[in-house]
Amino acid sequence: MTAPVEITLGVNGETHRRAVEPRLLLSDFLRHHLGLTGTHVGCEHGVCGACTVLLDGEAVRSCLVFAVQADGHQLTTVEGLAPAGGELHPLQQAFRDTHALQCGFCTPGFLMTLVPFLRDHPDPGEEEIREALSGNLCRCTGYQNIVEAVRLAAERA
Amino acid sequence: MSRGYVGKGVRRNEDRRLLTGRALFVDDVSLEGMLHVAFLRSDHAHARIRGIDVSAARARPGVAAVYTAEDLGEYWQPGPLLVPPPPVEGLVFHPVTQVPLAKDKVRHAGEPVVMVVAESRYLAEDALGDVWVDYEPLDAVVGLEAALAPDAPLLHEQLGTNLAAFVPQQHGDYHAAKAEAHLVVSRRFHYDRGAGAALENRAVAARWDARAEELTIWDTTQAPIPIRNGLARMLGLLESQVRVVAPFVGGGFGPKIMMFYPEEVLVPWAAIRLGRPVKWTEDRQENFYATTQERSQIHDAEAAFDRDGRILGIYDRFLHDTGAYAPYGLTIPINSQCTLLGPYDVPNYDSEFRAVFTNRTIVTPVRGAGRQHGVFVMERLLDIAARELGLTPVEIRRRNYIRHDDFPHQWKILFQDFAPLWYDSGNYLPALEKALEMIGWDAFPAERERARREEGRRLGIGVVSYVEGTGIGPYEGARVTVEPSGRVRVATGLGTQGQGHYTAFAQIVADALDVDVEEVSVVTGDTREFGWGTGTFASRGAVVAGSACFAAAAAVRAKVLAVAGRVFGVAEDEVELAGGRVRPRGAPERGMGLGELSLLANPLRGAVAPGSEPGLEATAYFGPDKGSTASGVHAVVVEVDPETAMAKLLRYVVVHDCGKLINPVIVEGQVQGGVAHGIGNAFYEQLHYDENGQLLNASFADYLLPTALDVPRVEMAHLETPAPMNPLGIKGVGEAGCIPTGAAFAQALEDALPELALEIREIPLSPNRLFELLGEAERRGES
Numbered sequence: 001m002t003a004p005v006e007i008t009l010g011v012n013g014e015t016h017r018r019a020v021e022p023r024l025l026l027s028d029f030l031r032h033h034l035g036l037t038g039t040h041v042g043c044e045h046g047v048c049g050a051c052t053v054l055l056d057g058e059a060v061r062s063c064l065v066f067a068v069q070a071d072g073h074q075l076t077t078v079e080g081l082a083p084a085g086g087e088l089h090p091l092q093q094a095f096r097d098t099h100a101l102q103c104g105f106c107t108p109g110f111l112m113t114l115v116p117f118l119r120d121h122p123d124p125g126e127e128e129i130r131e132a133l134s135g136n137l138c139r140c141t142g143y144q145n146i147v148e149a150v151r152l153a154a155e156r157a
Numbered sequence: 158m159s160r161g162y163v164g165k166g167v168r169r170n171e172d173r174r175l176l177t178g179r180a181l182f183v184d185d186v187s188l189e190g191m192l193h194v195a196f197l198r199s200d201h202a203h204a205r206i207r208g209i210d211v212s213a214a215r216a217r218p219g220v221a222a223v224y225t226a227e228d229l230g231e232y233w234q235p236g237p238l239l240v241p242p243p244p245v246e247g248l249v250f251h252p253v254t255q256v257p258l259a260k261d262k263v264r265h266a267g268e269p270v271v272m273v274v275a276e277s278r279y280l281a282e283d284a285l286g287d288v289w290v291d292y293e294p295l296d297a298v299v300g301l302e303a304a305l306a307p308d309a310p311l312l313h314e315q316l317g318t319n320l321a322a323f324v325p326q327q328h329g330d331y332h333a334a335k336a337e338a339h340l341v342v343s344r345r346f347h348y349d350r351g352a353g354a355a356l357e358n359r360a361v362a363a364r365w366d367a368r369a370e371e372l373t374i375w376d377t378t379q380a381p382i383p384i385r386n387g388l389a390r391m392l393g394l395l396e397s398q399v400r401v402v403a404p405f406v407g408g409g410f411g412p413k414i415m416m417f418y419p420e421e422v423l424v425p426w427a428a429i430r431l432g433r434p435v436k437w438t439e440d441r442q443e444n445f446y447a448t449t450q451e452r453s454q455i456h457d458a459e460a461a462f463d464r465d466g467r468i469l470g471i472y473d474r475f476l477h478d479t480g481a482y483a484p485y486g487l488t489i490p491i492n493s494q495c496t497l498l499g500p501y502d503v504p505n506y507d508s509e510f511r512a513v514f515t516n517r518t519i520v521t522p523v524r525g526a527g528r529q530h531g532v533f534v535m536e537r538l539l540d541i542a543a544r545e546l547g548l549t550p551v552e553i554r555r556r557n558y559i560r561h562d563d564f565p566h567q568w569k570i571l572f573q574d575f576a577p578l579w580y581d582s583g584n585y586l587p588a589l590e591k592a593l594e595m596i597g598w599d600a601f602p603a604e605r606e607r608a609r610r611e612e613g614r615r616l617g618i619g620v621v622s623y624v625e626g627t628g629i630g631p632y633e634g635a636r637v638t639v640e641p642s643g644r645v646r647v648a649t650g651l652g653t654q655g656q657g658h659y660t661a662f663a664q665i666v667a668d669a670l671d672v673d674v675e676e677v678s679v680v681t682g683d684t685r686e687f688g689w690g691t692g693t694f695a696s697r698g699a700v701v702a703g704s705a706c707f708a709a710a711a712a713v714r715a716k717v718l719a720v721a722g723r724v725f726g727v728a729e730d731e732v733e734l735a736g737g738r739v740r741p742r743g744a745p746e747r748g749m750g751l752g753e754l755s756l757l758a759n760p761l762r763g764a765v766a767p768g769s770e771p772g773l774e775a776t777a778y779f780g781p782d783k784g785s786t787a788s789g790v791h792a793v794v795v796e797v798d799p800e801t802a803m804a805k806l807l808r809y810v811v812v813h814d815c816g817k818l819i820n821p822v823i824v825e826g827q828v829q830g831g832v833a834h835g836i837g838n839a840f841y842e843q844l845h846y847d848e849n850g851q852l853l854n855a856s857f858a859d860y861l862l863p864t865a866l867d868v869p870r871v872e873m874a875h876l877e878t879p880a881p882m883n884p885l886g887i888k889g890v891g892e893a894g895c896i897p898t899g900a901a902f903a904q905a906l907e908d909a910l911p912e913l914a915l916e917i918r919e920i921p922l923s924p925n926r927l928f929e930l931l932g933e934a935e936r937r938g939e940s
């Protein structure tokens with residue numbers, strides 16, 4: 001049951017081939033096997049959204065996906081949004097400009113939720129934005145500045 | 158000269174690392190050969206342990222060690238008492254603190270019983286299933302009043318009681334005041350438990366370097382230095398052999414300053430014993446059982462008023478639930494006792510509380526730390542009295558505020574820092590007037606009627622006040638260093654969990670040295686960088702450590718001027734410091750950068766001048782003997798559907814006075830986030846325990862944190878009454894947002910449905926509970 005299974009997947013444009021136990025969560029695979037610790041784990045039951053990553057361009061909760069299910073797919077994590085030391089992604093820049101993060105633990109999950117949201121809703125209204133954010137929990141900010149960040153990023157695009 | 162960063166909404170220095178996923182959190186620590194921990198936790202709230210069999214777990218492949226209390230030997234000790242009881246006459250205090258692993262008895266569900274260390278977390282959790290514990294279940298103590306019943310089961314038999322503490326505090330003579338009163342109102346108020354619910358669960362990682370004889374611990378603590386000091390003592394090491402790092406921490410809110418959590422004691426010990434790095438990361442379910450909680454109190458309170466609605470006195474008797482152990486002393490109920498007085502002139506006060514042990518998770522401060530209970534009781538008493546006297550809620554508050562010329566305001570009871578409660582400064586009436594203007598108080602009755610008549614919508618308004626004692630001692634320190642690169646390094650001892658210390662402290666130092674704020678690099682929460690201090694709690698980080706940064710930067714500035722004077726051969730007051738450069742007045746061509754100057758202050762030849770020190774570096778401390786009192790007014794508009802009991806906050810106004818603002822954008826973020834936390838406490842978040850002491854909603858699916866759909870935009874205004882106790886004039890702000898939220902919400906709900914004559918005396922509410930209360934009120938109205 002726990003015999004390793006070989007998987008091949010792309011993460012942030014790089015191909016990885018690993019043998020993993022079928023029960024290994026995608027979140028643990030990314031964090032502890034690939035060292036991509038920007039993806040955070042807040043609840044491991046799919047509510048808080050901190051572990052959100054893109055799977056073939058769509059937001060998924062990596063704590064609700066097994067690594068083996070990502071076999072053959074393309075993933076993007078927060079580390080893939082902006083090159084190290086390079087310019088921030090427009091959404092990251094908007095978060096900084098509007099003080100949309102405090103402790104920053106939930107932030108990668110918000111960013112990864114919002115990337116496809118803004119792609120599909122280039123000019124969202126406040127209600128739409130709040131609806132989009134409602135699947136991610138933040139204990140620090142009270143969300144207002146995250147709403148502002150989304151608006152700013154949309155305006156700048 | 159100053160660039161005037163203090164007071165500006167400077168963007169944060171720490172954000173880039175956080176936004177790109179490159180900030181280090183404790184669970185990100187990954188070390189060669191690292192082992193992973195899982196804990197077997199008690200299924201029972203109260204049970205005797207008759208036996209534990211770990212042999213199968215030990216035999217499982219991949220398991221490195223399994224420990225029970227017996228295996229800890231001499232290392233098994235109850236934790237230290239974090240805060241001793243205050244010197245109050247008549248005080249009773251039974252200090253019983255938590256243990257690393259339960260030995261003979263478990264006292265709350267989730268208490269750790271067995272520790273498994275294995276090659277992976279998955280394997281460690283597998284092995285938990287191999288452990289067999291023989292429990293003899295005992296009746297659980299869940300309710301606060303039940304805890305003191307004569308036949309109550311005892312948590313700690315040696316005490317002969319479940320009473321943890323009794324603290325009476327008085328000033329004036331309440332009974333004499335009551336005898337003169339025109340109106341006396343007395344009611345019972347309930348406040349129930351919630352979770353801190355930081356998005357990051359707790360984690361501890363430890364590495365013992367046998368060759369260097371050094372222990373490094375990464376810990377999600379709010380207080381790395383006391384953790385280092387305590388662990389050094391427990392492990393028989395020098396403090397200098399132990400380094401505790403609280404790197405980026407994903408939210409604190411109080412529970413991350415419990416000392417010591419069993420896991421904090423055990424993980425470093427196991428790392429030394431096994432000679433391999435060891436890490437434990439809490440999962441969310443463990444967080445609900447094992448991370449400390451707050452808020453259960455029952456108040457029987459009474460207030461006496463004269464004919465005009467002026468408070469003659471307050472009388473309060475309350476119960477406080479401290480959970481299974483009381484490691485944090487009496488901070489929370491003393492905060493409740495003191496903060497109840499609020500911004501009001503209360504000439505006579507008679508308050509006693511009893512803290513009780515219950516078979517529930519340990520209680521230590523959670524954002525607000527008891528203050529909101531006191532505020533809720535006082536604000537509700539005022540609302541009830543106002544109704545009896547035919548006054549508006551606003552008018553009764555106006556009549557009772559401490560006058561602006563009555564500061565500092567001295568009380569005769571002791572605050573949580575053991576100094577007599579004292580309000581350093583304040584100006585309450587302007588905050589009220591501003592809030593009324595912003596919420597549209599005068600026009601609201603017409604709007605309420607219009608909405609009801611034309612749209613069938615039920616709107617209510619609420620306006621409440623509070624004070625918050627912030628910025629208490631004992632002290633914090635900071636070291637400021639100008640590096641040869643010209644960049645400035647600031648080190649301070651407290652931990653940071655999102656408050657923007659990397660930026661706020663940089664602003665203070667950048668102003669003093671007239672350098673670019675992005676050139677100031679702040680490090681917090683690493684005992685190797687700075688080893689003296691206490692921690693981040695009681696809304697004190699900016700006030701106390703910020704003032705230490707200010708003092709250290711001023712000392713470095715003095716050194717800069719002295720060294721530059723010598724280098725240039727001019728008097729110190731002939732040296733100009735601007736733009737990160739020094740120059741003799743009137744001779745800009747002779748200028749040099751601070752980095753270059755720092756090299757001249759640290760020469761390879763020649764001598765450091767007598768009476769001076771090498772380098773451009775200084776360390777300073779700030780220790781206020783009293784705190785500073787922040788204050789504010791919250792005003793809300795609520796819409797409630799009387800059929801479904803669903804309530805929605807339509808508007809939320811905060812007029813806040815935290816003295817001088819270092820960074821208004823950060824302050825507003827703290828207030829907005831605090832309000833969100835307060836909304837959760839008021840209407841969504843409640844930990845439901847059954848009669849056996851089992852927590853019924855230990856997941857984010859069942860324990861509801863407010864989402865972006867539940868938290869409105871908070872409209873804010875700042876008043877700045879400078880604090881006289883620190884050089885920057887600042888007061889704390891971290892907790893303020895969540896303190897009066899429940900009281901504001903309750904008043905507004907009552908206002909929305911006047912025909913029901915609702916009287917809300919409990920927090921948290923929920924749509925379900927409000928539905929019940931509405932039903933009761935309707936039936937009362939019909940009978």
